[in-house]
Amino acid sequence: MSFDDVKSVLRGFYKARVLHFFIVLLLLFFILFRRIFVLQIVDGDSYDTDFTVRTKQTMTVSGAKGDIYDRNGVLLAYNELVYTVDICDSGRYEDNEEKNQKLNKIIYDMCHIITGYGDKVNTDLIIGVDALDEYVFECEEGEKMRFFRDIFGRKSVNELTDKEKAYTAAETIDYLCERFEIDEKQYSKKDIIYIIYFRNLMKNNSYQRYLKFNVANDVCERTVATILENSEELTGVTISRNYVRKYVDTKYFSHIIGYTGRVSQDELSELKEQDDSYEANDIVGKSGIEKAMELDLTGDKGVQEVYVDNVGRVTEIISETKPTKGNDIYLSIDAELTKKVYDEIELQLSRLILSKITLGGEESRYQYNAYGDITDVFIPINDVYFSIIDNNMVSIATFETSDYDNQRGIYRKFDDVRSQVIDRLRTDLKDGDTPLKELPKDMAVYEYYIYQYLLNNSIITRSRLDINDEVYKKWFDESISLKEFLVHAISSNWVDVLKITDETYQSLYETYDSLLEYILEKIPYDEGFQKKIYKYLVADQVVTGRELCMCLYEQGVLKDNGEYDRLKNYGYSAYDFMINKITNLEITPAMMALKPCSASVVLTHPKTGELIAVVSYPGYDNNMMSGTVDPEYYKKLRNDKSLPLINRxxxxxCAPGSTYKINTSIAGVCEGVLGMDESLYCGGIYKTVTPSPRCWAYPGGHGWVDMTHAIMHSCNCFFYEVGYRLSIDSNGNFSNELGTTRLAKYAKLLGLGTKSGIEIGEAEPHPSDINSIASAIGQGSNNFLPINLARYVTTIATKGTCYNLSLISKIVAPSGDTVYNYEPKVNNVCDFVSEAVWSRIHEGMRLVLDNNIYFAGLGFAVAGKTGTAQENLKEPNHALLISFGPLYDPEIACACVIQNGYISSNAQMLTGEIYKIYFNQKKDEQPVINSGNTVND
Structure with a gap:
């Protein structure tokens, strides 16, 4: 082809339309290529970052819980808006190792910022660190097993292996550190607990990575500022404004109101069955009304659609539905009355303790009658001094390093004696074979404590112990030495050898030597063991009361008003000092935890079944438990011997004592074995059965008495006979089972033997199922709660109307509309009891308190029935009184129980003061404290 031909073809192509299309197509490809180059190469990092910080999430927002008020509108629980620190796993990781290292470091840095400014990290981990810097479990056995169930991934506690159940606290930490790749050499033990706690929360909710967990509440502005300044490094850590629960006058209402906390797995499963909006980070009611009324107190959640950046911060709210506040709860209790009753309990307990303190030593503890029976129990002053240590009013852990010469001096005395004790133990456990009961008293105490220590620390495995083993029986009877028992325990495989030695192939006695080495290494530093030594130091006055009283000022328990120097310079005796402080309630019965140190009073409206006061002494500060339990405070409560966490x-x-005799009277008459006016003879001993039980009036007796006067005099022989008659079957044969069944039937109908209906948790009452004759006077295996007694006496006051008791007055929605109003709930009516029988019972109860000095001046008659329950001959009896008044038109019914209150007249004294408070006749006169520890009602 010639040049002209090519030129002609090109000229034709140039003039063709397809050329124009081809040029446009090339231009478009060029523009597209350039744009892709810019997006991926030039601005790739920028767009990747933009994508990361624009993650879209849907978040739920909890609203404020409803408030709680008393019947008169007095605020008891409310919400406060505070700064909180939260954390979630919002990071991006190349692999699991990077994830573990980053999360561990973030949690560590976050917690150090929070604690560095004096704020508290919220953790509920059941493992803590003791004074020896060793890991320990800080929970009950059931809670520990549930924790094991969760960390080992079992569906139930029953699926746990024996090995898993036997994990020590240290072994559990090691296991979790390995799981989360926590370097135990890099972090302190406290830091490891923080890291494990939050890592475990995240793991349990890994299917919801962006779920936030609360770390700290009510943090200061410096904590807020520092976390925000370091937000790039603290991925997933955010600052929020959230509501926290607050409580008013905590010690008075803690058992009723309860507290809130992070939902557990078990609670979550249960709540989701009723409301599927509950999540693993929710704060829910854990006890009391907070738990019982959780669904009412909690409002509907809000929902937010948001964009969050790469550290979890919300950058934009796309849409939002606001949460609603929960309903307000109005309780039936009167707050002011409750506070006055609580204060009266504390005052009367302190006066009762004061009346029992003696300057004598151990020999002055008991008073005996001519028959050798203990008739009174006293409190030697050394017990009062030792309570300063025993119930942790002061910390013995700080004595050695204290700035005060006094405390360091106490420690030196203790340390010298401890060395001697350890030497004696080494000698006895190595070479001795003296049976426990033949040892000096202090050595027997120390060695038995060692046995308990080995049990509590799972060195001796409880599940392996054979209680039918002959050697175990001898140990239990104290007829062999601790060494003999431990050698046998090792040979019987009761001892977990791997916890005391790494050696796997040892002989029996080599293993025993390892166990002995373990004991002598650990026991000197155990606080419980140290207190055993201190008890003898105080009893022997090696450590003096003056020195211990000075510690109360040195450790900030009491405020110094010049008395410290008087104590220091011997210008104030320790005895006078303690008497003064107890009198002024600067040192309370709860602080000492001597007996008595607890009581309960329940008041009802007989006409409605409403509870107007439910008081349990001592209480605690539920603000310290709100949201997340303060671990140090919770540990203090668990170790408090006055048991403040128990709602009495x-x-x-408690055994009901003679208050049960009303039930026996009604059972006897209604079963046709007792005439309502029939008289029975009391000669002081009930000789119908053998062995023959005595009346409290023995060696005297009450002679011939009818039901009314048997109630008045609380005649045991009368009610023994009724119990006997109730046990005779149609063939004339005696049957304990028949008698106890009949008694239990009426106890249930009168509201004593079944749960009361109160909204908060209550234990199951137990009508007696043994020894019908003893059961008839409130003994046997009868065990009831003060709330049961309150319901029982309310039924008696109303002549047979048995209510389900209630704490709820009304429920009010946020709109102000009342969604629930209390209506009396009648459980049953005892219409099988005639008016004539009720009249005789009420008259007998009137006579019980007739001309009683504690109820004088009220202007009306009060009906009551006393009770004294004996559990341990060497401890004070329990004191009880059930009552209602005025007799003919009752406004209140009252059950009063003083644990270890000695004698029922002390319950009368307390109840009389409560009636004066309720009817506005309370005066400040000094009541008469009754002596004795006898059962005379």
Whole structure:
């Protein structure tokens, strides 16, 4: 082809339309290529960052819980808006190792910022660190097993292996450190607990990575500023404004109101069955009304659609539905009355303690009658001094390093004696074979404590112990030495050898030597063991009361008003000092935890079944438990011997004593074995059965008495006979089972033997199922709660109307509309009891308190029935009184129980003061404290 031909073709192509299209197409490809180059190469990092910080999330927002008020509108629980620190796992990781290292470091840095400014990190981990810097479990056995269930991934506690159940606290930490790749050499033990706690929360909710967990509440502005300044490094850590629960006058209402906390797995499963909006980071009611009324107090959640950046911060709210506040709860209790009753309990307990303190030593503890029976129990002053240590009013852990010469001096005395004790133990456990009961008293105490220590620390495995083993029986009877028992325990495989030595192939006695080495290494530093030594130091006055009283000022328990120098310079005796402080309630019965140190009073409206006061002494500060339990405070409560966490009104079972005799009277008449006016003879001993039980009036007796006067005099022989008659079957044969069944039937109908209906948790009452004759006077295996007694006496006051008791007055929605108003709930009516029988019972109860000095001046008659329950001959009896008044038109019914209150007249004294408070006749006169520890009602 010639040049002209090519030129002609090109000229034709140039003039063709397809050329124009081809040029446009090339231009478009060029523009597209350039744009892709800019997007991926030039601005790739920028767009990647923009994508990362624009993650879209849907978040739920919890609203404020409803408030709680008393019947008169007095605020008891409310919400406060505060700064909180939260954390979630919002990071991006190349692999699991990077994830673990980053999260561990973030949690560590976050917690150090929070604690560095004096704020507290919220953790509920059941493992803590003791004074020896060793890991320990700080929970009950059941809670520990549930924790094991969760970390080992079992569906139930029953699926745990024996090995898993036997994990020590240290082994558990090691296991979790390995799981989360936590370097135990890099972090302190406290830091490891923080890291494990939050890592475990995240793991349990890994299917919801962006779920936030609360770390700290009510943090200061410096904590807020520092976390925000370091937000790039603290991925997933955010600052929020959230509501926290606050409580008013905490010690008075803690058992009723309860507290809130992070929902557990078990609670979450249960709540989701009723409301599927509950999530793993929710704060829910854990006890009391907070728990019982959780669904009412909690409002509907809000929902937010948001964009969050790469550290979890919300950058834009796309849409939002606001949460609603929960309903307000109005309780039936009167707050002012409750506070006055609580204060009266504390005052009367302190006066009772004061009346029992003696300057004598151990020999002055008991008073005996001519028959050798203990008739009174006293409190040697050394017990009062030792309570300063024993119930942790002061910390013995700081004595050695204290700035005060006094405390360091106490420690030196203790340390010298401890060395001697350890030497004696080494000698006895190595070479001795003296049976426990033949040892000097202090050595027997120390060695038995060692046995308990080995049990509590799972060195001796409880599940392996054979209680039918002959050697175990001898140990239990104290007829062999601790060494003999431990050698046998090792040979019987009761001892977990791997916890005391790494050696796997040892002989029996080599293993025993390893166990002995373990004991002598650990036991000197155990606080419980140290207190055993201190007890003898105080009893022997090696450590003096003056020195211990000075510690109360040195450790800030008491405020110094010049008395410290008087103590220091011997210008103030320790005895006078303690008497003064107890009198002024600067040192309370709860602080000492001597007996008595607890009581409960329950007041009802007989006409409605409403509870107007449910008081349990002592209480605690539920603000320290709100949201997340303060671990140090919770540890203090768990170690407090006055048991402040127990609601005495609904959890503390007690024999009813002679208050049960009303039930026996009604059972006897209604079963046709007792005439309402029939008289029975009391000669002081009930000889119908053998062995023959005595009346409290022995060696005297009450002679011929009818039901009314048997109630008045609380005649045991009368009610023994009724119990006997109730046990005779149709063939004339005696049957304990028949008698106890009949008694239990009426106890249930009268509201004593079944749960009361109160909204908060209550223990199960237990009508007696043994020994019908003893059961008839309130003994046997009868065990009831103060709340049961309150319901029982309310039924008696109303002549047979048995209510389900209630704490709820009304429920009010945020709109102000009342969604619930209390209506009396009648459980049953005892219409099988005639008016004539009720009249005789009420008259007998009137006579019980007739001309009683504690109820004088009220202007009306009060009906009551006393009770004294004996559990341990060497401890004070329990004192009880059930009552209602005025007799003919009752306004209140009252159950009063003083644990270890000696004698029922002390319950009368307390109840009389409560009636004066309720009817506005309270005066400040000094009541008469009754002596004795006898059962005379």
């Amino acid at each position: 009104a609904t959890q503390s079972l």
